Amino acid sequence: MEENQVCKLAYEGNFPQLRVKLEENRDLLTKYDNSQRMPLHWAVSAGHTEIAEYLLKLGTPVDVRDESNWTPLMIAVSAGRTDIVTLLLGHGAQVNAVNRTGQCCLHYAASKDRFQIAEMLVDAGADCTVADSMGSTPSHRASSKGHIQILKLLINQQINVNSQDSEGSTPLHLACEEDRVATGKLLVEHGARLDIQNKEEKSPLDLACRGMQRSLKHAASLDR
DSSP: OHHHHHHHHHHHTOHHHHHHHHHHOGGGGGOOOTTSOOHHHHHHHHTOHHHHHHHHHHTOOTTOOOTTOOOHHHHHHHHTOHHHHHHHHHTTOOTTOOOTTSOOHHHHHHHTTOHHHHHHHHHTTOOTTOOOTTSOOHHHHHHHHTOHHHHHHHHTTTOOTTOOOTTSOOHHHHHHHTTOHHHHHHHHHTTOOSOOOOTTSOOHHHHSOHHHHHHHHHHHHHHO
16 A cells, blocks of 8 residues: 555655655545554654655644554654654644543653653643543653653642542652652652552552651651
């Protein structure tokens, strides 16, 4: 199928052959391949900025979805393609679009420690409080992974540091589960509570090791 071939050319970065194919049949620009992706998805995934720009200029919708409702911007953020993120945002990509599991671009930036990209998303109007299908926000992701720079960025956007996911866990619960002491202290210093219980009736302190418990209690005492 020609659409599969065009998508393959976009992924491989074969710009000359891709241009020939699209000049012969412009309809291939917005045809899905067998994996329900268009050429733009594949160019973005592989980091081919020039091809992505060409496909957008030809008229590919910037927010086209694949079978999992991923947009090109989500793919670019997850893959750390900073130049392409800039390109897509410049073409009006929806920064708060969510995929099938309710995750937005900022979820992926927070999970993968893409700080520069996270800053770009926030500057473009990203909602830092979006909760996915499990109730997890970008701050839950950053806290679990110990990505302090991104967590600071989110906190500066006046997020609720005590938001609870579908299991009743706050970002602090997740930091304690993963023994992220510095992350936990940062959260407590910005109002995270030590006494909130999740659905298993566990507080963050219940999940923390003794050393972390002492650090968090000390941080909480200084915050009063």
